[in-house]
Amino acid sequence: MTTEVQQDKTKGYIDILAAGKLLGWVFNPQSPNKPVDFYVVVNGNVVTKGCANIFRQDLAEAGFGEGYCGFEIFFDLPFDVVTNKEITLVDEHGDAIVGASFVVANKSLEVDFVGAKSHQFNFTLNSADELQHHFTLYIDNVAITKKMVPSIVGVNNFTITLPPQFVRPFNGYYKLASDHAACFVWSDYVQLAPLISASHLVVDPINNSNCLLEQNRLSLLSNQLKYNTTANVELYTKAYANLTSSANHAISNNTIDLPIVDKPVYSVILPSGLSQDEALTMLSSIVMSMPAANYEVLCLDDNPEIASVNNLIRVDSSSHLNSATSSSDLLRMARGEFIILCPQYVEFGFALVDFLVEPLAQQHIGFVASKVIDSVGQIIDAGFNSTNDNIEGLALHSRNCVTKHVDYALVGPSVYRASDIKPLSFPVEQNHLIQSIIFLQSSLSKQQMGVVFGNSQCFSHRHNLTVNTETLLRDTTLEFNASIESSLLSVATGKPLLGTILMLDAYTPSPDKDAGSYAAIQEITLIQSLGYKVIFLPMHFVHSAKYTTQLQNMGVEVCYAPYYPSVGDALCQRLPELSAIYITRYNVAIHYIDFLKETAPNLPIIFNNADLHFLREIRSALAIAAKGTEQAKIESEAALTNALRTKQLELDVINKADAVLSYNDAEHAVMTSHVLKQSNIFKCPWVLTDKPEPKPFELREGVAFLGGYKHQPNVEAVEFFMESIFPELLKQNPSVTVYFYGSHMPDSFKQYQHPQIKLVGYIENLDDVFQRHRVFIAPLLSGAGIKGKVLESAAYGLPSVLSPVAAESTGLSHNISTLIAETPQQWAEYITCLNTDNILWERLSRNQRTLANEKYSFSQAQDKMRKVFNYLNMTTC
Numbered sequence: 107m108t109t110e111v112q113q114d115k116t117k118g119y120i121d122i123l124a125a126g127k128l129l130g131w132v133f134n135p136q137s138p139n140k141p142v143d144f145y146v147v148v149n150g151n152v153v154t155k156g157c158a159n160i161f162r163q164d165l166a167e168a169g170f171g172e173g174y175c176g177f178e179i180f181f182d183l184p185f186d187v188v189t190n191k192e193i194t195l196v197d198e199h200g201d202a203i204v205g206a207s208f209v210v211a212n213k214s215l216e217v218d219f220v221g222a223k224s225h226q227f228n229f230t231l232n233s234a235d236e237l238q239h240h241f242t243l244y245i246d247n248v249a250i251t252k253k254m255v256p257s258i259v260g261v262n263n264f265t266i267t268l269p270p271q272f273v274r275p276f277n278g279y280y281k282l283a284s285d286h287a288a289c290f291v292w293s294d295y296v297q298l299a300p301l302i303s304a305s306h307l308v309v310d311p312i313n314n315s316n317c318l319l320e321q322n323r324l325s326l327l328s329n330q331l332k333y334n335t336t337a338n339v340e341l342y343t344k345a346y347a348n349l350t351s352s353a354n355h356a357i358s359n360n361t362i363d364l365p366i367v368d369k370p371v372y373s374v375i376l377p378s379g380l381s382q383d384e385a386l387t388m389l390s391s392i393v394m395s396m397p398a399a400n401y402e403v404l405c406l407d408d409n410p411e412i413a414s415v416n417n418l419i420r421v422d423s424s425s426h427l428n429s430a431t432s433s434s435d436l437l438r439m440a441r442g443e444f445i446i447l448c449p450q451y452v453e454f455g456f457a458l459v460d461f462l463v464e465p466l467a468q469q470h471i472g473f474v475a476s477k478v479i480d481s482v483g484q485i486i487d488a489g490f491n492s493t494n495d496n497i498e499g500l501a502l503h504s505r506n507c508v509t510k511h512v513d514y515a516l517v518g519p520s521v522y523r524a525s526d527i528k529p530l531s532f533p534v535e536q537n538h539l540i541q542s543i544i545f546l547q548s549s550l551s552k553q554q555m556g557v558v559f560g561n562s563q564c565f566s567h568r569h570n571l572t573v574n575t576e577t578l579l580r581d582t583t584l585e586f587n588a589s590i591e592s593s594l595l596s597v598a599t600g601k602p603l604l605g606t607i608l609m610l611d612a613y614t615p616s617p618d619k620d621a622g623s624y625a626a627i628q629e630i631t632l633i634q635s636l637g638y639k640v641i642f643l644p645m646h647f648v649h650s651a652k653y654t655t656q657l658q659n660m661g662v663e664v665c666y667a668p669y670y671p672s673v674g675d676a677l678c679q680r681l682p683e684l685s686a687i688y689i690t691r692y693n694v695a696i697h698y699i700d701f702l703k704e705t706a707p708n709l710p711i712i713f714n715n716a717d718l719h720f721l722r723e724i725r726s727a728l729a730i731a732a733k734g735t736e737q738a739k740i741e742s743e744a745a746l747t748n749a750l751r752t753k754q755l756e757l758d759v760i761n762k763a764d765a766v767l768s769y770n771d772a773e774h775a776v777m778t779s780h781v782l783k784q785s786n787i788f789k790c791p792w793v794l795t796d797k798p799e800p801k802p803f804e805l806r807e808g809v810a811f812l813g814g815y816k817h818q819p820n821v822e823a824v825e826f827f828m829e830s831i832f833p834e835l836l837k838q839n840p841s842v843t844v845y846f847y848g849s850h851m852p853d854s855f856k857q858y859q860h861p862q863i864k865l866v867g868y869i870e871n872l873d874d875v876f877q878r879h880r881v882f883i884a885p886l887l888s889g890a891g892i893k894g895k896v897l898e899s900a901a902y903g904l905p906s907v908l909s910p911v912a913a914e915s916t917g918l919s920h921n922i923s924t925l926i927a928e929t930p931q932q933w934a935e936y937i938t939c940l941n942t943d944n945i946l947w948e949r950l951s952r953n954q955r956t957l958a959n960e961k962y963s964f965s966q967a968q969d970k971m972r973k974v975f976n977y978l979n980m981t982t983c
Contacts, residue, residue: 116142118158118195118206123188125242125283126290128181131165132158132195132203138171139856144203146179147194153183156195161867172856172865180247182281185210185289215239215287220263222296227266229282229292233257237286241266244281254464341365342397345390349453362389364417365399372396372459373442373524376405377449384451389415391454404436445522462521604637604981605685608677612694614644614653614664618870619849620814621894622716625769626690628793629714630662632964632971633688637983641665641680645694647673678705685980686710689763692719692756699762710978713763714790717891718773720756722819723749725888725911729822757781765974769892770915788974791967792892794958800903800951801877803944808843808864809937810879810904812872812895815850819889823909827885827933828858834934836862842941844883847875876902880947881940884912885933892916897962900924900954905947907936917961923954 118132132142141159145152156179166173188210195206220228227243239255243266255264266282281293341363348362374392376385389403407420421435437445444463609630615623630640642657643665654664665676677698687702687709689695695713702711727745730738757780760766767790768774778784811827813820824846835842842862846855849868856865869875876882882899886909896916899906900923907925908918918924925936940947975982 116197116201116203118144118203120193120195120206120208123181123193123208123210123288125285125287126181126244126281127178127283128156128193129176129178130195130206130208131162131170131176132156132206133165133170133175134197139174139859142175143198144177144195144206145198146181147196148183148188149191152196154179154181163866166864172859181289182293183289184293185215185287185291188289210288215284215291217282217284217291219282219292219294227280227296229264229266231255231257231262231264233259233262235259240285241291242283244283245278247281253460341393345393348386348390349394362386362393362415364389364393364403364415365401366417367400367402370400370402370442372401372444372446372463373440374401374403374446375436375440375448376403377451378406380405380451385415387453388448388451389418395454395458402441404440406436440524443524445524447520447522459521466521466523602637603639604983606639606641606680606683607633607686607688608641608643608680608684609633609688609690610643610645610677610694610698611690612644613646614642614650614657616650616653617656619868620817621898622690624894625716625790625792627656627660628967629688629791629971630657630660632791632793632968634661635964635968635983636972636975637981638685639663641684643673643676643680645673645697681706681709684709686712686978688712688714690714691716692752692759695759695763696755699759703762710764710980711762712765712767712974712978713759714767715756715760715773715891717770717889718756718768718776719890720749720753721773721776722888722890723752725890726818726822729887765978767974770890772914773890786977788977789970791970792894792897792962793964793967794897794901794962797902798873798877800955803880803947806878806880808845808879809881809883809941810845810847810875811883811885812847812869812875813884814848815852817889819886820848821852821854822887823885824855824858826887827883828863830930831885831933832860832863834930835937838934839938839941842937845875845879872898872902876904879904881937882906883933883937884908885927886912897958901958901962903951903955905940905950905954907933907940917957918954923950923957925950 114135116132116134118130120128120130122129128146132144134140134142141157143155143157146154146156156177158175158177160176160178161172161174162176163173165171165175191210193208193210195203197203216232218230218232220230222228231239233239235257236259237257239257241253241255241264242249243251243253251266253264253266255262278295279293280296281290284291344362376388380388385405392401392403402419404419404421407422419439421439444466446459446462609626611626613623615626617624617627630642633640640661641663647666649664649666654666657664665673665680684706689698689711692713692715699711699713702709723745727742727749730745731742732738757777760777761781764786766777766787768777768787769790769792771789774784774787774789777787811824813823815821815824827844832844835844843864844862845864845866847866847869851865851867858865876899882896882904884893884896884906886893889911892915893912896906896908896912896918900916900918905924906918907927910926910928913920913924913926920926925940927933927936940950972982
């Protein structure tokens with residue numbers, strides 16, 4: 107890509123055509139910072155329209171305006187239409203865009219669509235090489251699922267299963283992309299079969315059930331059988347017959363011959379105590395779910411009636427003192443790379459193992475668990491021990507989905523890496539072994555534990571399960587109470603839960619976007635560490651694929667539609683089980699605090715004000731007035747009126763809460779002066795996690811600001827910097843470059859275009875900010891609470907220049923651990939000093955890291971949160 111910008115003509119470049127997307131850039135030098143519309147031409151014919159408006163750092167650095175001239179558009183033409191043809195770009199006037207041409211190489215991928223039944227798509231792949239193919243399935247240009255398919259030379263069959271949100275009939279224009287093909291390898295409009303299958307697909311339904319779930323299950327089984335290409339057709343047919351036999355028809359005489367595998371990938375360990383019919387049903391579901399036949403199945407030989415299964419690996423339970431030592435032997439005998447533990451009698455769902463194993467490619471995930479439903483379609487929250495013999499479909503390792511009626515299933519057993527689980531194969535009951543792996547993070551080779559819930563189906567047919575609640579054997583790595591009978595277990599501690607806290611906030615936390623969300627995640631972790639289960643209820647009330655899952659992976663139950671009709675319904679249903687409720691922000695609390703006080707007067711309410719909103723609004727109003735214009739005076743008066751209204755509402759919530767948390771000592775004094783009490787006002791803990799060693803001074807450059815721009819004080823800070831500080835800074839340090847990072851950057855910032863101003867926007871990895879630059883700035887004129895990014899800067903050892911508002915309550919001191927500036931001249935002087943003085947930089951960096959480690963550790967934060975719970979007479983670990 108050339109970096110020389112012509113001043114008269116629109117230029118462009120096509121980087122690549124891959125997986126059905128055309129990527130490149132188009133730049134109009136006469137309108138350098140405006141989106142550019144263009145057309146894509148193939149062999150002289152216009153095929154689609156695009157717009158170049160995506161930010162690319164390389165383009166910005168090359169001088170192409172602010173860099174917002176990249177594009178990524180879907181390219182729907184089949185490969186045979188464009189092979190060896192030239193793709194060009196033209197502008198809105200039909201003139202060719204200089205440099206924008208691309209010839210598609212003659213390399214295709216032959217994929218044929220076999221058919222779609224229910225929520226499965228079946229394909230054949232004709233491959234010339236042995237490859238790992240990564241396919242992505244789209245509907246109406248939205249990616250909905252991915253599938254990794256290993257191929258051999260010749261014809262390969264594979265199935266893609268839709269994720270749960272697409273299980274219901276979802277008709278549309280589907281497309282399939284591959285990482286080994288330029289264009290989409292298949293596309294067509296598909297009308298999916300409804301969940302209530304046609305009668306000819308339903309073979310002898312169990313008990314003549316009319317349940318939608320059961321009919322869909324049978325339809326899927328039929329589909330699996332129809333499109334199975336495994337060599338052992340007889341085995342597949344027997345398994346299908348077992349799974350579709352009537353409940354009152356014995357299947358014991360239908361022999362199952364499991365595959366003989368020299369080097370199995372998976373080792374499936376069955377639960378003990380299965381009857382012969384249960385074993386055959388469970389094994390048949392494994393056969394149907396794992397057609398590749400790269401697995402072995404192990405079980406305790408505690409039931410001699412299981413005689414009609416060949417090639418089943420058995421451990422003689424009679425030679426052991428108890429079943430715990432037998433279970434330990436099963437783990438030691440397992441040869442697979444992955445071990446699948448089944449604590450209860452369940453039926454494996456379709457493509458279950460594929461869904462469970464795929465996330466284990468990420469090293470930070472220690473295991474993958476799954477939900478369980480019963481045979482009438484109820485999802486079971488079963489992450490606990492219980493003496494209730496009537497819990498249906500209990501799976502001791504699945505813990506964060508409430509019981510709800512649904513028309514489709516999610517679920518299955520748990521998968522572990524053999525290298526992680528085998529070191530734990532000391533004598534312990536299998537069910538308790540599973541729990542120990544989940545609840546003790548130190549058990550898995552120092553890896554962070556994670557739970558990813560499978561998206562496939564699993565059916566539990568036993569309705570009266572007796573839960574094993576024997577005392578766990580002690581081990582140096584397992585610290586459980588002597589008895590866990592009738593107790594819930596804490597995700598964080600592995601000990602019996604002390605209660606349940608419901609956290610109520612406006613949105614599901616997005617910690618990569620704002621400091622308030624980061625704080626919420628840390629507060630959840632602190633509450634869990636004190637022995638409490640956490641339920642999170644966002645007023646936004648929608649599922650976020652990224653952020654809801656992040657909470658669930660922490661062991662937090664999240665309430666959202668459609669499992670509850672409304673926030674109020676969720677709150678009412680969960681009230682009886684709560685020990686306390688934790689509400690963040692006054693504008694959330696005002697909707698519910700009166701109802702809670704009336705409905706549950708003895709339920710403690712912990713209110714986290716996040717920041718004192720009316721104080722922030724007053725400061726913002728005064729900052730407007732400081733501009734000195736008549737218009738500013740009018741705007742300031744209106745803002746002060748709003749601030750006084752906020753003050754009344756916020757103080758009303760503070761008066762009604764049982765405990766109040768605030769990050770800022772100055773806010774404590776303000777609140778105390780208004781509510782005339784301070785015994786229930788606490789310093790809210792802030793946790794700074796361990797950071798890497800800071801890069802040295804000489805490997806850094808530039809000045810950085812970071813903040814979420816939905817927060818108005820951050821917008822005001824940028825405006826103040828650019829209008830008052832930056833001109834002074836250029837006088838003292840003409841070569842300095844300033845970078846602005848953060849989500850939701852407003853368009854108004856484009857007015858500050860300058861060669862030494864970089865408007866980067868959202869950035870996912872904070873290391874890219876705090877390890878790259880020499881100076882961090884926070885020129886805040888208003889705001890309240892504590893400034894999370896200021897503390898992050900301190901933890902990373904990146905010296906800062908702060909306003910008095912930004913430094914407030916952080917513990918950072920002028921000329922010791924930071925520099926605090928008030929006038930534009932001071933700002934320019936201090937930034938220049940830090941940017942050029944290596945000795946000053948090293949001293950501040952060292953001192954602020956020391957402060958961060960001493961004042962914001964997890965243990966100190968835990969003690970602060972414990973004080974709040976003790977004040978409310980709530981027991982803690």
